[in-house]
Amino acid sequence: MSIDAPIIVVGGGIAGLSAALAAAPAPVLLLTRRPGAVGAASTLAQGGIAAALGAGDTPAAHARDTCVAGSHHNDVAMVELLTASAPAAIAWLQAIGVDFDRDGDGRLQLGREGGHDRPRIVHAGGDGTGAAVMRALVAAARAESRIHRVAGCDVDALALRDGRVVGVSATLDDGRQQRFDGRAVVLATGGIGGLFPATSNPADADGGGLALAMAAGAAIRDLESVQFHPTALAVPGMHSLPLVTEALRGAGARLLDRDGQPLMAGVHPLGDLAPRDIVARRVAAAVRDGGAWLDARHIGAAWPTAFPTVLAACLAHAIDPRLQPIPVTPAAHFHMGGLATDADGRTSLPGLFAAGEVACNGVHGANRLASNSLLEGVVFGRRLGHWLAAAPSTRTSGGEVEWVGHGRSLSPPALQRLRVLMGVAMGPVRNGAALQTALLECDALAAEGWQAGLARTMLAAARQRRHSLGAHYRDDDAPIVAPVTAA
Template identity: 65%
Template sequence: MRRARRPVVVIGSGVAGMATALAAAPAPVRLLCRAADGSGSASALAQGGIAAALGDGDGSGAHARDTLEAGANHNDVAAVRWLCAAAPDTVAWLAAQGVAFDRGPDGRLQLGREGGHGAHRIAHAGGDATGAALVRALRAQVQTAAHVQWRGGVDAEALLLRDGRVAGVRVRDGQGRHEEIEAAAVVLATGGIGALWAHTSNPPGADGAGLALALAAGAAARDLEFVQFHPTALAVEGHSLPLLTEALRGAGARLVDSTGEPLMRDLHPLGDLAPRDVVARRVWQACRQGGGAWLDATSIEGDWRVRFPTVLAACRAHGLDPRRERLPITPVAHFHMGGVATDLDGRSSLPGLYAVGEAACNGVHGANRLASNSLLEAVAGGRRLGAVLAAAAPAAGQGVHRWAERGVSLSPESLSALRGLLWRAAGPVREAVALRDAWRVCAAAADAGWQMRLAKALLRAMRLRRRSLGAHCREDRGCPM
C-alpha cells in the first residue's frame, strides 16, 4: 500500500503562514497556531499598509533605494531588489484573494506615505485596518482550500530531527495532551519577539517561541540585535499598547514636546517622517528627560471613522479624542529585523526547516525596516516559499532521530521581570554596562525558561555589535541622537 504523503507543517496563522499554505498547493498542509480560533497574530494588528511602487513617477528602484537607506545599507541588496520588484504583483494577488484596498472615485488605489518613503506608495485596506483586512481575506481562502488542514489551540514545543533533517513537530494542546506530527517540511511563521519587552505593539504571542525552537534545534540565526521600536504608541498603562500609525504623520500629524514645540526640528531632512529608528530615539529621549512626547493630529481633515478607525477607537477607549487633543506617546518594541537565518526561498541552515515573515531573516530589512515593508515581505515571501514546497520531492522517512526541545516557559513573575530588564537595557538606546549586566542576569537564570535563553542570545548579539547601526543604537559608541 502506498503511504500517504507527509504534510508540510506551517506553524503560525498570520499572513506569512497563510500565504505559504495557500501557495503550497497541491501539497497537503497542516496549519498550526496557538489560538483556538486562529486569532492573536501581529498581522491582524498591523495599521500600516503594503508598500508598492504603483504611483505615477514611482518605481521599484526608488522603493529599493528607500529600503536600503532605512536599513542603513546593511540589507542584502538582491533580497531588496526582489521584494520591491515583487510588490505590485503582491498587491494584485491580494486583491484577487478578496482584499478590498482603499480606492478613489476613479477606482485607482489611494496611496499614502509613511516614514522613510520618498513617495506616496502605501496601499491600505479599511484605512488603518489593513492587517485585519488581509487576515480576513486570506483566512477565508485557507478555510476553503482542500489541501489545508487548520488546527488551532496547539503550541509547537519540539522539532523532530532525523539524520540531521527536520522531519516533524510535537505539539501540546490546552489540556496538556501531546501529538507528534511527521512532516515533509516544517515552516516557522511564528512572528516576532516584541512581547519580550515591557512595552510593545505586539500581541502576547509574539514572544519569539519559533525562534527559540529553531535555536534549540541548532539552526543559525542572523541579525538578532536589530529590534525596531515604533515611535508612536499611546502612552497608557499596560504591556501591549495601542499603536498610532505612521500614516497619521503622513497625513499631517506632528510630533511635539510638552510645550508644543516640534520634536524633530533640524534633526532629519524628512522631519516627522524620518526613518523609525531616528524618530524612536528622539521620542525615547524626550520621555526620559521627563517632559514627555506628544502626537498632535488635530489638523488632520476628513472622517476619522473611515481614515483611521482603529486609532480613533483605541484613543476613545482611553478617554482621548485625537481630533481635538494631543496624544501622549512612547516608543514600543515593534518589529524584529533579525531571526532565523534563511535564503530568499525560506531555507534555514537545517534541512527541512524553513522560516518566513518576521520569524525569518533573509537580509531584506537590514538594520531597520522601512515602513509597510513587513506585510509585503510576509505575503511575497510566503508565496515564494509555498511554491518551493509545492515542487519539493518527498524526503526519506528513515534514520536515527532525536527531539529538539524548546523547554519550559518562565513563570509569569519571571517573565514580567525579564520584560522590564530588556526594556531598560535593550531599548531604543543601549549602553555597554547595561547590556553586560542584563546578559549576566539571563546567563545565570538560563535554566529557568526558554525565554531567558532567547534573551541571552539577543543580548549577546547586542553586545557583540559594538558600533551603532540602524535600530541598534550604542550610546557609548557615538549613536546619533
C-alpha cells in the same frame, strides 16, 4: 514517513497563510495557537503595504528607500526581489478579496509613511489593513481543501531524524501532547516583542519559534536588530500597547514635546517622517523628559473613516484625538533579525523553513522600512510555498527520532523581570555597561526558562556589535544623527 506526509506550517499570520496557500497543491497542515485571525500580530497591523504603483515610482526607488532605512545592512538581492514582486503581491491580494482603498477616481489610494520619499502605501479600511488582509487570507485557506488546520496548539518541539526536521510536537489546549509528522516544517511564528516591557505585538509573541529552531542548531542572523515603533499609545501599566499608525504622520500629524514644540524639527530632513529608528530615539528622549504627543487634530471629520482603529483605541482610553494630542511612547515592534534563510525560506537545517518575522534573509537590513513587513510576509511566504509544492517529497526511514524542545517557560514574575531587563538594556538606546549587567542577570534567569536564554543570545549579539547600526544604537559609540538646517 509517508511520501504523502504534509507540509507543516506553524503560525497563522500573513506569512504562514501565504505559504500555506501557495503550497496547497500539496497537502498542508496548518498549526495555530488560536482560530481564524485571532491572536496574530498581522491582524494588528495598521500600516499598509508598500509597492511602486504610482506614476513615476519604480521598484528601484522603493529598493533605495528600503536600503537607506536599513542603514545599507540589507542584502541588496533580497531587497530587489521584494520590491520587484510588490505590484504582483498587491494584485494577488486583490484577487483573493482584499478591497484596498481607492480615491475619487477609482484608483488605488497611495499614502506616505516614514522613510519613503513619495506616497506608495496601499491601505484597506484606512488603518485596518492587517485585519482586512487577514480576513481574506483566512477565508481563502478555509476554502482550500488541501489545507487542514489545527487550532489551539502550541508547538514546543521539533523532530529530527539523521539531522533532518521531520515533524513537530505540540501542546494542545487541553494539555495533551500530540505529534505531527511532515515532509517539511515551516516556522512562521512571528517576532519577539513579548520579551519587552512595552510592545505593539501580542503578549505571546515571545520568540518561541526562534528559540525552538536555535535549540535544534539552526543558524541565526542579526538578533540585536529590534525596531521600536515610535508612536504606540502611551497607556500606563499596559504591556501590549495599541499602535498609533505612522500613516497619521504621513497625513500631516506632528510630534510634539511637553512644551508643545515640534519634536523632530532640525533632527532629520524628513522631519516627522524620518526612518523609525531615528524617530523612536527622539520620542524615547522626550518621554524621559516629560512626555511626547502626536497632534492629529487636523484630521477632523475624516477620523472615523481614515483612522477608525486608532480612534477607537484612543476613545477606549478616554482620549479624543479629534480634540487633543495623543500621548505616545516607543514600543518593541519588529525583529529584523531571526533565523538565517535564503530567498526560498530555507534555514541551515534540512527540512526546516521559515517565513515572516521569525526569518531573516537580510531584506530589512538594520531597520525595517515602514509597510514592508506585510509585503515581506506575502512575497516570501508565497515564494516558499511554491518552492515546497514543486520540491520532490523526501522519504525518510530508519534511525531514531530526536526530539528537541526549548524547555520550560519562565514563571510570570521571572518573565516580568526579564522584560524590565530588556527594556533597560535593549531599548532604542543601548550601551555596553547596561548590556553587560543584563547579560549577567540573564545568566541566572536562563536556568529558569527558555525566554531568558533567547534574551541572553540577543544581548550577547548587541554587546558584540560595538558600533551603532540602524535600530541598534549605542550611545557609547557615535552621536545620533546630527541636526540639519531646514530647507
